[in-house]
Amino acid sequence: MMILSLVTITLVLLRMTFDLDQETSTLFYNLDNSICYVLLAHLSYGFLKADDKKQYLKIHWIDFLASIPMTEHLRYARLLQIVRIARLLQHKPNLLHHLKSHYQETTIASVILLLVILLVAGSTTILMLESTAPDGNIKTAGDAFWWTVVTVSTVGYGDHYPVTEWGRTVAMGLIVCGVGTFAAVTGLMASFLAPTNKYENEVHNYHLLHEIQQLREEVAKLQQQQTTGSSKKPD
Incomplete structure (x- = not known):
């Protein structure tokens, strides 16, 4: 999810920073929206599996907002998600064992x-x-x-x-x-x-x-x- 968030932020920055041609800009826009649906599906799955749904929404409400398609200006909210995941990885020395x-x-x-x-x-x-x-x-x-x-x-x-x-x-x-x-x-x-x-x-x-x-x-x-x-x- 952290890598996907980085990809979407990069796509938005490229569209806003560089003078891209119409087709390339359209492609980046469509790719960003497609990734949004993946992130929303991931968040929805986590919400359904969470024991305390209120606490889950309290933690991830900004992630839901940042994953709404066709709202590019909200993508920067994913920086908080990236920071949160990075801090989680720092405090998980047994991450490889968890993945296995x-x-x-x-x-x-x-x-x-x-x-x-x-x-x-x-x-x-x-x-x-x-x-x-x-x-x-x-x-x-x-x-x-x-x-x-x-x-x-x-x-x-x-x-x-x-x-x-x-x-x-x-x-x-x-x-x-x-x-x-x-x-x-x-x-x-x-x-x-x-x-x-x-x-x-x-x-x-x-x-x-x-x-x-x-x-x-x-x-x-x-x-x-x-x-x-x-x-x-x-x-």
């Missing part, structure tokens, strides 16, 4: 983050490279975003394609990253859909530990009886 113990949530967050970065970087780069090419067919923000989505998903309709050498290089990188990303998504979905016997294993382990404890107590009693019997024997 919640590998499914970590995988989901990583895949979403990678997809957003690929869409932002890919569509921006391809628009800058191909819009100025005389024989290029990717001229608008919509064309660039559509081509990036199709390329990352490795569908490849062929209605839009890069004609420059650098554009084709970008396309190859997106294809390779897209294959890995969707392979991760497929594996994650399989792990969710596959039947799990985690609870049964926990019950089995509990009974097994209980039996081991009983055996230890019986062995200890036998050793005590043997020691007592040996001490009573005459010399």
